[in-house]
Amino acid sequence: MNNKGYEDIGFAKIDHDRQKRQGYPEVIFGAGKTCEHAAAIFKRIKENGNAAVCTRASKEMAEAIISLVPEAEYIEIAKIVIYNDIKKGLEGQVCIATGGTSDIPVAEEAAVILEAFGSKVIRLYDVGVAGIHRLMDNMDILRSSNCIIAVAGMEGALPSVIAGLVSIPVIAVPTSVGYGANLGGIAALLGMLNSCASGVSVVNIDNGFGAANQAHLINMLAVKGSGSR
């Protein structure tokens, strides 16, 4: 590492400083990287910070990482490789709700990241608007959370309905679940951006990681106040 807070390893400039700034090291976005690159960066981050995470990791990439860092673990449904030796208790509460069972992989990407960062997670899966009573039965879970991540494909109406029921920030995650005129998740994305309810903001399609990141920052503000910044 140079004195500028990042290490230049030729094909990448690793931001080791982030742990100091944010309490957790830079997260590797696995998609589009070679297995060798991902593994090498993972190893350097782990050695520097006692923790490392790689998202969007294929099985093959996971194997390449684990062969270099045997203590790391692969959580297949979330496509995440993780090594975590930073001990912290889980604080606050973020609720992750999904419209259907096919949205679970995206939800789990968010859940694993939130827990790695130190936020407590409560899962509320398969509560989509086609059977609204399944959601209504769980108002307590929604209302006791500091932030809600609403994950849905198809028409993506879940965040609107939730935001109409509570006064808590809702992070909407459109998923690519669906076919035809869902346009790979664009239909859900547009629906969420046009939400008629207040208190909804949106991240990219299938971006569980981004939602978790934003939700963790909000949850920490609730738990620790402005001091968490």
Place this chain on the structure above:
Amino acid sequence: MNNKGYEDIGFAKIDHDRQKRQGYPEVIFGAGKTCEHAAAIFKRIKENGNAAVCTRASKEMAEAIISLVPEAEYIEIAKIVIYNDIKKGLEGQVCIATGGTSDIPVAEEAAVILEAFGSKVIRLYDVGVAGIHRLMDNMDILRSSNCIIAVAGMEGALPSVIAGLVSIPVIAVPTSVGYGANLGGIAALLGMLNSCASGVSVVNIDNGFGAANQAHLINMLAVKGSGSR
């Protein structure tokens, strides 16, 4: 009229036969026509069938028509000019629900057409998903109808929520209400086409007339059975 069921008046071929086939004359789509053309066609249809309707009529077009057919009436919110001397009682029940107050013009286009064709209409306005309890309080109205027209802009989630609550055909009408990423109603249209609930079909953006037409056919099947075809 020729013996083929339509009259050739040079710039148009008027389908007078439709009244015999469907019990109601051809409806004029005013948009894109000159006031003179619209008025001339209106007069010929009225003379031939005792009733006439022109949708998407501007104030100016309405005046042109009424100056030719003084018995006709302009219903401004629905942008419809109508003359109706066919006496029939209203039968069955079609519910028209809207997400917000801005969707009312489209809803009224549907309502006026349904009543002109002979279907009873019940209005349920401003029951969008951002305040779901306003909809839940009116389950009786929904359940006592033979067909529901659900009109909504923005994310267009209303038809999904309604279809999840009842077992009645829902005709979804996306409206151009909204801005930015609503893309002139495309967001609502895509949402409705991707509905995760069963029993939803969709018409063009702002197409209250088309929804009314389909709903009337369905309502008549319920009232009169297969004999209504």
Place this chain on the structure above:
Amino acid sequence: MNNKGYEDIGFAKIDHDRQKRQGYPEVIFGAGKTCEHAAAIFKRIKENGNAAVCTRASKEMAEAIISLVPEAEYIEIAKIVIYNDIKKGLEGQVCIATGGTSDIPVAEEAAVILEAFGSKVIRLYDVGVAGIHRLMDNMDILRSSNCIIAVAGMEGALPSVIAGLVSIPVIAVPTSVGYGANLGGIAALLGMLNSCASGVSVVNIDNGFGAANQAHLINMLAVKGSGSR
């Protein structure tokens, strides 16, 4: 099953109540689910209601389901796994028309669902507008139906032509058949939404299931009157 009408099996909340409400259990949408999840849900629904259906099932998913529920059957062209021990006669009549032979898989998805739900189906395949006489020769079949499902790819003109010939609700199903500027079915979808004929509503691309659902509701209204709701 809890007293709220649905069973929570961890990754899913199964709506067993639907059979009571609609006479037929919830249908599983296989795409995007793991084979294990699909099979487990299929088994629970079958045990609870004497019938179960999974659409968009790959061969592999079909095998997983049948190994758990050996009485189930795989209808490959429709990609449906079905077990049906609810005895009912087929009533009314829904006509399913296709533009070409490549639209048949979507049409068969609709046909299998309609028959499972209890509607009589009549098939009219390969009657697209490039050879309009093939359609004109079959006006009797069209006119004797309570509802028509018109399935077409490419320019998707079939529903318009049919709706211009009859006064019966037409459910239009665009298919992804075609290439280039058909944009995976968007061309046909847009064509159908802009139909110049009355009495057409539209479902998502390749959504035979959705069309069947809507058509069944309409057919039952014709057969049983408002009492079918």
Place this chain on the structure above:
Amino acid sequence: MNNKGYEDIGFAKIDHDRQKRQGYPEVIFGAGKTCEHAAAIFKRIKENGNAAVCTRASKEMAEAIISLVPEAEYIEIAKIVIYNDIKKGLEGQVCIATGGTSDIPVAEEAAVILEAFGSKVIRLYDVGVAGIHRLMDNMDILRSSNCIIAVAGMEGALPSVIAGLVSIPVIAVPTSVGYGANLGGIAALLGMLNSCASGVSVVNIDNGFGAANQAHLINMLAVKGSGSR
């Protein structure tokens, strides 16, 4: 005019040679030009070739041209200013069919151009697919033409149906007639490009001029054989 066949008048390079090559001078596309520019070019072309045409001319532009070339005439429905002192008889036959009355302005742009170039035109208006019998009644007109221009908005199905009935080149012209999901004519354009019938080619939305140009070339080949090239 320089010896290269075109005249450089500063803001434009006028292709006077075209008359020698094609028997008719360059046609001015009025849209986007200032009235002054359009009038000046019109005058130079007229002086050089005894004929001149300006399409997409607003009323204001027409007045500017006529004040400079008083012999010119404005055909408002076609938005064309024309001066024609080239005497030729009209030969062959091109049929121009429209789906509805709102498509007439585009059809008339084509008709005026065809007649100016020397092709005989037969008009067949308001024969859209929602009332297919109006088209079927006129098979003789279609079959006696060397080329058919099919003009339609909304779903744009007219060219497919015509091309399925005859073995004559069909030039399809999508119009911007419609609303919502017609996307300013894109729906009709896509429909025509995906025509399932043989012998259809397509020009830009509302491009009556382009269709007329192509149809005239084809008509002349039929009338004069390869010698017309």
Place this chain on the structure above:
Amino acid sequence: MNNKGYEDIGFAKIDHDRQKRQGYPEVIFGAGKTCEHAAAIFKRIKENGNAAVCTRASKEMAEAIISLVPEAEYIEIAKIVIYNDIKKGLEGQVCIATGGTSDIPVAEEAAVILEAFGSKVIRLYDVGVAGIHRLMDNMDILRSSNCIIAVAGMEGALPSVIAGLVSIPVIAVPTSVGYGANLGGIAALLGMLNSCASGVSVVNIDNGFGAANQAHLINMLAVKGSGSR
């Protein structure tokens, strides 16, 4: 008001309960409403809750409201009509940054709403990425805020750059500022959704209100902890 928390005034169902739930009454979205409807709703909300806000109000609509509620004020740059008799001090801090001066109207919509709800606002205008030093000079302002609203048109890069510099939730607001390939704000919207920085979520194009709403919820969590929910 009925005992369900909302008042049914025929064309609208006003959610008076919201003040109790959220400390501030329902905000009227003026666009698409008639001046009469907007004014009537404004009056009812004001009478019920001592405060009322109407966004997207034209000058004409503002006059209609103020003639009915003379105590109300029109803030033209933000297009907001406001009456506010609820006394509260401003707490916490939300920073509103803009890329350029043309983004100010959207930023002011957010600022007025935040202050009406009780959040302290700090403005940082014209700090776009084409002159990155203007942003770097103001790190203190960014770091002392609980939430940052980043408003930008054109390529919409401001939120990414800010989020890379701080560990605070960033709400990104794309604006329709730009031309050509900005597609009315879609370019900025897509850029923000694809942000390579962590901690960014996005609202609809020009949606200053939505961003303010989300930012206020977050700011209150920081100020009051989970108790603010």
Place this chain on the structure above:
Amino acid sequence: MNNKGYEDIGFAKIDHDRQKRQGYPEVIFGAGKTCEHAAAIFKRIKENGNAAVCTRASKEMAEAIISLVPEAEYIEIAKIVIYNDIKKGLEGQVCIATGGTSDIPVAEEAAVILEAFGSKVIRLYDVGVAGIHRLMDNMDILRSSNCIIAVAGMEGALPSVIAGLVSIPVIAVPTSVGYGANLGGIAALLGMLNSCASGVSVVNIDNGFGAANQAHLINMLAVKGSGSR
């Protein structure tokens, strides 16, 4: 075959009458059909008319057809299976020009169809606008043809340049050759539709067959006059 001119073989209605009407039997579009269906239809058409053609045939489909009709031949670059026992000489001349070598498969689909129908073909490959002199050197070939098919991907400028040089109908075929912002051929398609030159009409992306069909009709008009209709 029934007395209506087509044979109903269950999954398809084969239009045997076309040979009588057009001198050549219906052409099978192979894409989206099963090998079995394609082979069965091929056999029936061949038996009925002494010729048969299947386009978009994969190697596997070609083998299925040839095992049923051993006299058929597979032209791999054009993806066409053909059996042709109708003896006719090749007449007239259609020029097929391509922008690059990657456009050749589409060009060959057109060439094979044209020759099967009886039109003489002259090939002018790799004459794209990036090296305009290669085109200019071949003006004789262009000018001696009755119709020109211009095949190009990327920006699709070839048809405009050709149409500016000759007074012969140009059928433009956009290809999917390219990457990124070519959007699978949409860029070339849009370019061709917006051609600033006269006498260009366009078919679907990669649609060599459609272009050949239209070109053959035009070529026959030139060779035989109106009598060819």
Place this chain on the structure above:
Amino acid sequence: MNNKGYEDIGFAKIDHDRQKRQGYPEVIFGAGKTCEHAAAIFKRIKENGNAAVCTRASKEMAEAIISLVPEAEYIEIAKIVIYNDIKKGLEGQVCIATGGTSDIPVAEEAAVILEAFGSKVIRLYDVGVAGIHRLMDNMDILRSSNCIIAVAGMEGALPSVIAGLVSIPVIAVPTSVGYGANLGGIAALLGMLNSCASGVSVVNIDNGFGAANQAHLINMLAVKGSGSR
């Protein structure tokens, strides 16, 4: 002006330093600004640097500026207000070519900016690909320039053809000239991005200013060598 090189005037942060860095002051983008803001910024820049330019200025904005800075001049066709007291000779040569006369306003925006910055401009208007000889006749002009700006609407083929003829950087400017499937200039933009010729880069639709900026930098590199940076 603060010691950071920019002046904070409340609603804007003016980058006075740019003149020192680039030899010419910051250019005001008029669109979307109020006349008052534009005039105030213009005055401050002029006072600070002896020159000022505002692009995309309406007539009304021009009057507001000139009433504050009477020495300024309005060049209407280019929509530019300019005051220039920096004396420099024009150096090098940039050629600006247009496809048609309707592209001239965009070309003139580029020309005025280039001359203000100190580059010599040579205009070559109305040389589009529909009459390729008009371009070929002017090879000398093209070849004697250090950089070519090619401005074209419709299919946007001009830059490709030019780049195929010379070895000089070509900056392509798509214009919104056209209609229908030109999609407001998107067709030309896509065509230029997909250019099959080497040495073409592209700016936003109608962005004459951006092209001039890039061309000036390139021209100065040719005139002054690396020292111009």
Place this chain on the structure above:
Amino acid sequence: MNNKGYEDIGFAKIDHDRQKRQGYPEVIFGAGKTCEHAAAIFKRIKENGNAAVCTRASKEMAEAIISLVPEAEYIEIAKIVIYNDIKKGLEGQVCIATGGTSDIPVAEEAAVILEAFGSKVIRLYDVGVAGIHRLMDNMDILRSSNCIIAVAGMEGALPSVIAGLVSIPVIAVPTSVGYGANLGGIAALLGMLNSCASGVSVVNIDNGFGAANQAHLINMLAVKGSGSR
């Protein structure tokens, strides 16, 4: 080779003249060509000019070429096969910057081409806007270059930030790196086209070759002055 400067080898017309005109032979675009065609063209170019380059070459294509021209070399990360016996020193300096490590393949395509043409390259990888200090630390590299190629995916903000920091032509290359709403690189492309900074022009998505070509022309102008044209 004919006396027109290109060689006609049947399926292609090879532009051997380019080396004389530009100092380097025509570059083969491998994608979409068969391995045989690519290899044959490579061999002919190499024999004629002592150098040859094929871009977008798969491993399989590389093997086909090398088996024909064993002296050629495959640079896998850039997907380029190259044979270069033209001796020239590297002159000037072009900087290639990337946003992340996943953009490296596109950057290397540009780098290899630039060096083959004779431009000196300096690489600055992984300096995206999410960690702006990594870029700021390298201002010297940026400022000492004659041209900067900025390669970035996701929101594509890198070129804007760089162009705001220097007065050097910036060629922006959007990459397809990202997912969901990045639309295969369209988001980055739109962002770059809408850059609020001056001196940015853009090439197609992933088009490292095009950027290198343009950058080389600019670099040579700086090194050799106008004489390099």
